[in-house]
Amino acid sequence: MTGPASDLPEIDGLLAGDRPDPGTAELAAAALAAGLLDAGALAFGLSGIPFAVASAAGLHLLICALVGLWVRSRARRGRDLRLAGLLLVTIVPLGPLGAACTLATAALLALFSRYATGFQDWYLSLFPDSETGPAQELYELIVTGRENAHLVAGESFTDVMSVGSPQQKQAVIALVARHFRPAFTPALKAGLADADPSVRVQAATATARVEHDFNERWLALDHAAQARSDDAASLAALARHLDDYAFCGLLDANREAEIRDKALDGYRRSLDLAEDDDGIRLDLGRLLLRCGLAAEAAARLEPLVDRTSDSRILFWFAESLFRLGHFAELRALPVRRPDLLGGGAALPDALRDVFALWRDDVPGVVDTAGKELVA
Structure with a gap:
């Protein structure tokens, strides 16, 4: 006894x-x-x-x-x-x-x-507490071979999942589960298709954990939004979370479309309550473009063109004009906001030549192209 x-x-x-x-x-x-x-x-x-x-x-x-x-x-x-x-x-x-x-x-x-080993001990060993000491943090960096990879290098995670040892793959999955970003989704999917059963089980557990965290946060934000239905900040926080959830890459196409529709509805309702909130308007315009609603995206972003200091709004507005085929307005946009899109503006490398072309800065573009061809 x-x-x-x-x-x-x-x-x-x-x-x-x-x-x-x-x-x-x-x-x-x-x-x-x-x-x-x-x-x-x-x-x-x-x-x-x-x-x-x-x-x-x-x-x-x-x-x-x-x-x-x-x-x-x-x-x-x-x-x-x-x-x-x-x-x-x-x-x-x-x-x-x-x-x-x-x-x-x-x-x-x-x-x-x-x-x-008991199930609880095994599960906790897969995902240890995120607050680790210097020695544990150094161990994780050595095992993965990527310093600060869990913060900035989703591609490195995918590389480790392709050529790493089972121990390295398990370390990567543990870091991904603790610091999940949408850029880490390919690493999780690679783990789900790995030949090692232990890696597949850990990747499936990590995926379930990420989805559980998203759903828990969704419930909390939804409760706050229902309690304060006239608060634009609460509605926008819920919409942004749903937008991030749909963008994480872990959902099937139907579920992703359903959640994006909910995010769109939340953005629209919050913008109706706070029409001067440029952040909500930018998030709504960006999501509208991703959903293929270029006309509404252009209408939502156009009021910000003359007053915004955020060049990202102009980038998304230009994208909506291009998809609508409004090329005259697209050519006039750099003239309308030369401080953000003009020749002297600090533009990302991927967009500098694009806006130079729409500004009719043909010589500069041609010279650049010619140098690249000669090289």
């Missing part, structure tokens, strides 16, 4: 993957007694004595009821019910064979639990 009930963990504190605490002597005695009694009832039923079958059936039901009362007493004492419940659910249809199977399960548990 194990110690008193007060020394045992509460059932509510047990996780589904915890190792059962059978109370070995008590369980073995109950299973053995139930099995022997049920075997005797079965033998009596097969003896051919008149009314033996009915009597054996009655004895079987009585034994099952006694087992049920024993399981109930264990519940009241706070004992683990999993193996006791196994005895109850197997002895009803299988009789003495169910008791024998329960005893075999308890024996195998006692054998393998000496060196097996």
Whole structure:
């Protein structure tokens, strides 16, 4: 027998993957007694004595009821019910064979639990706490081979998932789960398709964890938005979260479209409440373009063209004009805002020649192209 009930963990504190605490002597005695009694009832039923079958059936039901009362007493004492419940659910249809199977399960548990890792310990080892000391942080950087990769280098993660060892891949997946960004999605998908089963399991667990975190945050923001339906900031926060969720790359096409529609509705409602919020207007215009609604995107962004100091708004507005085929307005845009799109503006390398072309700065573009051809 194990110690008193007060020394045992509460059932509510047990996780589904915890190792059962059978109370070995008590369980073995109950299973053995139930099995022997049920075997005797079965033998009596097969003896051919008149009314033996009915009597054996009655004895079987009585034994099952006694087992049920024993399981109930264990519940009241706070004992683990999993193996006791196994005895109850197997002895009803299988009789003495169910008791024998329960005893075999308890024996195998006692054998393998000496060196097996519990599910909770295994799960926690996959995703340790994000607040790590310098030594642990250095270890992670050495294992992955990418300094600060978990913050800035999604491509490096994908490289490690392609050519790294199982230990390196597991380290990458753990970092991705803790510091998830949409750029890390290819690394997770590579883990899901990896040949190593341990890597696939960890990647699937990490994916489920990321989706769980998104959904938990969604519920919290949705509750706040419903409580303050006239607060533009709450609605915008919910819409941005849904926008990020749709953009993470982990959803199927239908689910992604559904969430983007919800994000669009949230942006529109929040912009109706705060028409002067340039950030909401930019987020709405960007999402409208991604959804193929270029006309509405241009209409939403156009009021900002003359007053904004954020060149990103002009980039998205120019994209909407291009998709609509409004090339005259697109050519006039650099003239309209020369401080952000003119020849002296600080533009990204990928856009400098593009806007030079639309500004009719043909000589500069031609000279650049000619130098590249000669090189």
